[in-house]
Amino acid sequence: MFEDINPGPRLLMGPGPINADPRVLRAMSAPLLGQFDPQFRGYMQQVSQLYRGVFQTQNRQTLLIDGTARSAIEAALASLIEPGDRVLVPVFGRFGHLKVEIAKRLGADVRTVETEWGQIFPAEVLEKEIKKQQPKLVAISRGDTSTTMAQPLAALGRICRAHDALLYVDATATLGGMDLPTDAWQLDVVSAGLQKCLGGPSGAAPLTLNERAERAIVRRRHTEQGLREQNQQDGEGPVIRSNYLDLAMIMDYWSDKALNHHTEATSMLYAARECARILLQEGLPQAFARHALASRALTRGLEAMGLKLFGDPKHKMTNVTGVFVPQGVDGEKARSALLGHFGIEIGTSFGPLRGRIWRIGAMGYNAREDAVLITLGALEAVLSAQGFRLPRGAAVDAALGVYGEL
Ligand SMILES: Cc1ncc(COP(=O)(O)O)c(C=O)c1O
Numbered sequence: 509m510f511e512d513i514n515p516g517p518r519l520l521m522g523p524g525p526i527n528a529d530p531r532v533l534r535a536m537s538a539p540l541l542g543q544f545d546p547q548f549r550g551y552m553q554q555v556s557q558l559y560r561g562v563f564q565t566q567n568r569q570t571l572l573i574d575g576t577a578r579s580a581i582e583a584a585l586a587s588l589i590e591p592g593d594r595v596l597v598p599v600f601g602r603f604g605h606l607k608v609e610i611a612k613r614l615g616a617d618v619r620t621v622e623t624e625w626g627q628i629f630p631a632e633v634l635e636k637e638i639k640k641q642q643p644k645l646v647a648i649s650r651g652d653t654s655t656t657m658a659q660p661l662a663a664l665g666r667i668c669r670a671h672d673a674l675l676y677v678d679a680t681a682t683l684g685g686m687d688l689p690t691d692a693w694q695l696d697v698v699s700a701g702l703q704k705c706l707g708g709p710s711g712a713a714p715l716t717l718n719e720r721a722e723r724a725i726v727r728r729r730h731t732e733q734g735l736r737e738q739n740q741q742d743g744e745g746p747v748i749r750s751n752y753l754d755l756a757m758i759m760d761y762w763s764d765k766a767l768n769h770h771t772e773a774t775s776m777l778y779a780a781r782e783c784a785r786i787l788l789q790e791g792l793p794q795a796f797a798r799h800a801l802a803s804r805a806l807t808r809g810l811e812a813m814g815l816k817l818f819g820d821p822k823h824k825m826t827n828v829t830g831v832f833v834p835q836g837v838d839g840e841k842a843r844s845a846l847l848g849h850f851g852i853e854i855g856t857s858f859g860p861l862r863g864r865i866w867r868i869g870a871m872g873y874n875a876r877e878d879a880v881l882i883t884l885g886a887l888e889a890v891l892s893a894q895g896f897r898l899p900r901g902a903a904v905d906a907a908l909g910v911y912g913e914l
Pocket residue numbers: 523524576577578579603649651652653654678679680681701710
């Protein structure tokens with residue numbers, strides 16, 4: 509017989525997942541309830557209300573998709589894209605390519621605009637492309653963890669409206685860590701995951717959508733045969749190609765109609781609820797400032813070690829930092845040594861950046877001084893052991909300088 513699950517102690521300082529806040533883990537161990545138990549329906553309503561705060565929105569339709577962040581991306585795209593629709597995806601890293609891949613599978617006429625990994629798009633470039641392509645939908649990442657760049661979005665919602673395009677934003681990696689005022693920025697659909705700045709495990713994906721998006725989705729509502737009531741009218745639009753990720757049905761499930769769809773992932777809903785409570789108790793501005801402080805301390809420490817940061821520093825995500833693997837150092841060996849000797853996980857990257865940069869996250873529960881200092885100290889020891897010459901102690905001192913002297 510296998511032994512009890514007993515994972516070793518780990519400090520997860522990669523691009524996500526990160527260590528879940530212990531409060532979230534405690535919430536997850538609460539007893540299960542049935543999905544139509546009035547108490548559970550009350551928790552669902554609370555989740556909607558809490559995430560309106562997190563997304564900074566008044567959107568009635570604010571709910572969870574049961575799955576990792578990718579499931580919410582797919583739910584948004586599957587519910588908005590009709591075969592043949594033109595979709596514009598600005599690609600500045602791996603997760604742009606993911607949206608292209610999903611949109612193509614849905615039969616969209618996908619157009620892309622690309623920039624070098626490590627850069628973002630100025631608003632004028634996106635506006636020009638939207639004018640040229642006239643897409644029905646623009647799908648973009650707020651922060652792409654593969655390159656650690658954060659795309660400015662303040663103007664994009666207005667531009668999309670001026671050209672009658674819907675705007676979907678993948679905020680998986682930034683929600684709760686960087687500002688994303690959904691309503692003020694006129695974002696039509698936004699989704700995220702718990703395992704980054706929200707300090708939870710992966711497995712539930714918060715999503716919000718406004719009335720513009722709701723109208724586009726409701727016209728495609730086709731209620732399942734086994735749930736239909738007499739004289740029920742379907743929407744005039746084509747059926748959504750995914751049953752599980754059909755936002756028209758998921759909205760009905762979350763509404764007062766409580767129309768059966770999937771069996772809500774009870775423990776994940778408890779987790780999502782606690783993530784939002786923790787964040788809102790801290791306050792959004794305070795949480796953003798905590799991530800920015802951790803980022804400053806981490807980057808100063810890495811630079812003091814003699815390492816070079818990756819990408820455009822003006823548009824760096826505050827919760828994940830890309831740093832070049834220095835010449836003469838085996839990046840994978842260093843990552844293994846960090847894990848083996850210190851129990852610390854950091855990330856590599858994908859595609860053109862694989863093996864060239866490490867990605868170090870300080871987010872959610874781990875955007876803390878002790879986590880940053882311990883990671884820097886351990887990385888210094890590991891690099892030194894590989895023969896990389898660096899000023900010993902300088903990294904931790906530099907980070908301590910940012911946090912204020914002892
Ligand atoms: C920007 C972005 N989108 C989507 C995903 C996919 O999330 P998940 O692995 O939870 O499906 C990630 C994960 O790193 C991400 O950073």
